[in-house]
Amino acid sequence: MNSHLLLGLILLFQAVITPSNFFNMFKSEPTNQNVDEQDFLWKSPSLPVIDTEEFNKVMDALDNEVYIEPKDAMINKYGSIVPEQVGYRLHRLKFISQMYAHYFNDTTSKEEIPLQVIYPKVDSELLDSIRRKKIGRYITSFNSNNKERTMNISLATEAINNSVIFPKEQFSFNQFVGKRTVEKGYLQAPVIIHGKFSEDIGGGICQVSSTLFNAVDNAGLKIIQRYSHSRKIPYVPPKRDATVSWDGPDFVFENNYERPVLIQAKMLGNHLLIELYSADTISYQPRNVPYF
Secondary structure (H helix, E strand, C coil): CCHHHHHHHHCCCCCCCCCHHHHHCCCCCCEEEEECHHHCCCCCCCCCCCCHHHHHHHHHHHHHHHCECCECCEECCCCCEECCECEEEECHHHHHHHHHHHHHHCCCCCEEEEEEEECCCCCHHHHHHCCCEEEEEEEEECCCCCHHHHHHHHHHHHHHCCCEECCCCEEEHHHHHCCCCHHHCCCEEEEEECCEEEEEECCCHHHHHHHHHHHHHHCCCEEEECCCCCCCCCCCCCCCCCCCCCCCCCCEEECCCCCCEEEEEEEECCEEEEEEEECCCCCCCCCCCCCC
């Protein structure tokens, strides 16, 4: 355990004990990681009391150390399902209980940090069941000789690929793709700002959002938010685009069907293909979308 956390744990015995309903927060069985209880035991002739504010800060820091993010099942480039992976976080209730038990029992034995399992949102069984029926599709082409723009398209395509949208859930392009930064690999490329061509980090990703919009529209899903560029663009018909920027317009749609929807997005040479899938049992109403 981090030495700063150990010192913080010693400072906990200062104020008022935590309420009893703290002990009903979690139910799942944890996976454990070793820690020496002697590192945070503090002997006192008086009864233990807790500074709850300090206690929460220490548990937050410990949670950051042990946290492992769960990973959804996904479909790889060969069409095979890569199984999900569970994640872990600090099991706070059991951690509090351990501290009290060892204090009152005056034990010197080693203890383990209790971890709570975090299950991924999408497991292999669900993913397999919703890749059965294609409900929407759209394809656009781009100039692959423009390496910077192609890189940006590739990164945004990868970010939305394998996304699963559950019934009544909304998909935000900006939320799923995240902020376009140099640290993430995005490059400077042409963009349209106030009707004029300029250069900016992430230029080109509007082709991804526009291709997705047309695939979503083709599937008959509910469009919540969508804006067109201020001038004509070359990869979709007029007014069939969806401009996006991190602090500006977003493309948002809702899954208005009763089954989850899967996004499959990939680049094929100088083409961007986005397809939407769902379960065999889905009842949907596709719409015709125009190409050039």
